[in-house]
Each structure stands twice: as C-alpha cells, then as structure tokens.
Amino acid sequence: MWEATRRMMRTTREITRVLRAAAVVAALAVAGCSGNKLDTSALNPDPPSKMFADADAMMAKGNFDDAAVKFESVDREHPYSQEARRSIVMAAYAYYRAGKTPEAIASAERYITMHPGTKEAPLAHHVIASAYFDDLKTANRDQTPARKALEQFKILKSRYPESEYARDADNKIRICQDNIAANEMEVGRYYLNKHNYVGAINRFKTVVSDYQTTAHVEEALARLVESYMALGITKEAQNAAAVLGHNYPDSKWYKDSYALLQSDGLAPREDGGSWLSKAWNSVPKLSVPKMSFGNG
Structure with a gap:
C-alpha cells in the first residue's frame, strides 16, 4: 500500500512540473505577442503619402528641421513606397534651408548615388552646389568649397541644361572661377x-x-x-x-x-x-x- 501511495505522489509531482512548464511557455508566448504588438504600435501608422504631405506642410511653414526629419522617416519606414525616393532629396533640401550643410550634402549625395539621372537629380546637385557655394572663402584661403561648387554647377549645365537650376548656374560659375583664379594669383605672386x-x-x-x-x-x-x-x-x-x-x-x-x-x-x-x-x-x-x- 505504501508503495502505491509513493507511486501516486511521484505521478502527482510529475504532473505538477508539466503544468508549471506549460504555464511558463504560455506566459512567454503571451509576452511575445504583447511585445510584437508594442513594436507594431511604435511604427508610424500613417501611409507614406500622408507622411510626405505632412513634411511638405512643415516646409511651407518654415519648420525645416522638423520637415527634414519627417522626410527621412518616410524613406526609413516606407522604403519601397513611391514617396521614399523623393523624400531623400527633399530631406536634403530641408536640411539646406535649415542651415545644416553637412546633413544637406550627405543626403543629396546619397540620393545621387542611389538614383542618378532621375527627375529629382538636378535638385540634388543644386543642393550640393549651393551648400558649397555658401561656404566660399576669400582668395587667400582654401578654395575647396569653390572647386566643389563649380563641379556641381557644371554638372547641372552639362547634364540638365533645361532645368531651372541650370539657368541659375551661370553667374555662380563665374563667381567660383573668379575665386579660384584669385587664389591662384595670390599664391603665384607669393612665389x-x-x-x-x-x-x-x-x-x-x-x-x-x-x-x-x-x-x-x-x-x-x-x-x-x-x-x-x-x-x-x-x-x-x-x-x-x-x-x-x-x-x-x-x-x-x-x-x-x-x-x-x-x-x-x-x-x-x-x-x-x-x-x-x-x-x-x-x-x-x-x-x-x-x-x-x-x-x-
């Protein structure tokens, strides 16, 4: 009889262990599902068209920093959408308008690398050229900004001659060339x-x-x-x-x-x-x- 009682107790303990393990697995599954729901809710629920429109509205109001971040989020959260490509170059333009030239150049260069020759490419080259042009130095200083701006303006003129940005490039090309020539003369006179x-x-x-x-x-x-x-x-x-x-x-x-x-x-x-x-x-x-x- 004692032997039968011991067997029953062992069986009860085994059942208890199995039930506890099942409870742990169930709890983990519930937690995992809950975590997935949280992750999903953390993503922006708006479609890319609305996100792009919101960023565009921020631009119109002069909130360029916020617009740049919003444009970047379109590409990040909806990378395969139609709006994703244009959002990259618009982020570059927004950064430029915000006075953040390194970010503007980086975004525009990324666009040109990923989407060369597309209809927004002239804007990307224009952003890079303008960012460097705004940083022109006097003749006795390094002319790297002038050289890089000149390179981009020439690309606009040669590859996209009908774009609005190419029409604006002629005078800036002359200014860049004059700056570089003045620097060459400065060094030449020194020698x-x-x-x-x-x-x-x-x-x-x-x-x-x-x-x-x-x-x-x-x-x-x-x-x-x-x-x-x-x-x-x-x-x-x-x-x-x-x-x-x-x-x-x-x-x-x-x-x-x-x-x-x-x-x-x-x-x-x-x-x-x-x-x-x-x-x-x-x-x-x-x-x-x-x-x-x-x-x-």
Missing part, C-alpha cells in the same frame, strides 16, 4: 616675390589655361612675362606679351610687359607652337575674338 619662378609660372599658367574668362587673366599673362624674363626664357616671355597685347591692347599690364621686354631689347612676338598659344585658342571667348598674330 614670384620669393623668386620661385617655376612655382609662380605654374600658378599663372593655371589661370591662363583654365580661367581665361576671369578678370585675373590680364595680370596672369603679365606675370608670366615677368617670370619668364627672370628665368631668361625670352621666347615664352615674348609670346605671353603678344597674347596680352593682341587681346588687351589698352591694358596697363600690357604696357608694363611691353616696357619690360623693351628694357632687354625685345618685343612681343607670337609663337604658335607654344603651350600658351594652344591653350589660349582652345577656349572660346565671349567678349574678345581669338587672337590673330602678326610678326611684330
């Missing part, structure tokens, strides 16, 4: 004053080759005459003076260059095989005709 004529020539050559339409080209040509004369490379000095005289005959820089050559018994003389003649004639001029040399 010239230090009698580092080769270093000076390289800077002035850049202005003459790449930034011929800026106001700095006359001085650059005159400085080339000065630098080449200092090195005794008279043929190049005469050619630089000839380019200067034929295109800017009334320039004070030409008068100075002419006098410098005369002091050594020389005169301006064209050399059609010179790098300068080739570089000069390779770029169309808007305000002056291509040079036509004589033999004087």
Whole structure:
C-alpha cells in the first residue's frame, strides 16, 4: 500500500512540473505577442503619402528641421513606397534651408548615388552646389568649397541644361572661377616675390589655361612675362606679351610687359607652337575674338 501511495505522489509531482512548464511557455508566448504588438504600435501608422504631405506642410511653414526629419522617416519606414525616393532629396533640401550643410550634402549625395539621372537629380546637385557655394572663402584661403561648387554647377549645365537650376548656374560659375583664379594669383605672386619662378609660372599658367574668362587673366599673362624674363626664357616671355597685347591692347599690364621686354631689347612676338598659344585658342571667348598674330 505504501508503495502505491509513493507511486501516486511521484505521478502527482510529475504532473505538477508539466503544468508549471506549460504555464511558463504560455506566459512567454503571451509576452511575445504583447511585445510584437508594442513594436507594431511604435511604427508610424500613417501611409507614406500622408507622411510626405505632412513634411511638405512643415516646409511651407518654415519648420525645416522638423520637415527634414519627417522626410527621412518616410524613406526609413516606407522604403519601397513611391514617396521614399523623393523624400531623400527633399530631406536634403530641408536640411539646406535649415542651415545644416553637412546633413544637406550627405543626403543629396546619397540620393545621387542611389538614383542618378532621375527627375529629382538636378535638385540634388543644386543642393550640393549651393551648400558649397555658401561656404566660399576669400582668395587667400582654401578654395575647396569653390572647386566643389563649380563641379556641381557644371554638372547641372552639362547634364540638365533645361532645368531651372541650370539657368541659375551661370553667374555662380563665374563667381567660383573668379575665386579660384584669385587664389591662384595670390599664391603665384607669393612665389614670384620669393623668386620661385617655376612655382609662380605654374600658378599663372593655371589661370591662363583654365580661367581665361576671369578678370585675373590680364595680370596672369603679365606675370608670366615677368617670370619668364627672370628665368631668361625670352621666347615664352615674348609670346605671353603678344597674347596680352593682341587681346588687351589698352591694358596697363600690357604696357608694363611691353616696357619690360623693351628694357632687354625685345618685343612681343607670337609663337604658335607654344603651350600658351594652344591653350589660349582652345577656349572660346565671349567678349574678345581669338587672337590673330602678326610678326611684330
């Protein structure tokens, strides 16, 4: 009888353990379901179209920071929706309007990487160009912002010539080029004053080759005459003076260059095989005709 009682007690304990284990499993399942419901409720329940419209409304009210965050949430929470792609570039634009240029550039670059050539791509390039343009430095400082802005404005002009942003780019291209040329002249004059004529020539050559339409080209040509004369490379000095005289005959820089050559018994003389003649004639001029040399 005692043996039967012990067997019954063991059976009861086994049943109890099984019931407790089942209760734990059930509790975990309930907790898991509850957790899933919480996770689901944490997501924005709004459809992407409403989220985009809300962000657009924030933009209209001037709440650019909030709009940028809202646009980003469209892409994050509805990445496969039609609104997701445009929300990336709109976030970039909102960040730019908020004055957050690093965030604006990062978002716009992400858009260009993911969606090149799409209809919003001109806006992305415009955001990047404008962000760098707003950060232009004076001539004696690093011109990286000017170079990067210039690159983006040129992309707008070449790839998207009919876009509204391309039409606005011409004047800013000229400003960027002028800034870069001014910096090259600043460094070139420094080298010239230090009698580092080769270093000076390289800077002035850049202005003459790449930034011929800026106001700095006359001085650059005159400085080339000065630098080449200092090195005794008279043929190049005469050619630089000839380019200067034929295109800017009334320039004070030409008068100075002419006098410098005369002091050594020389005169301006064209050399059609010179790098300068080739570089000069390779770029169309808007305000002056291509040079036509004589033999004087």
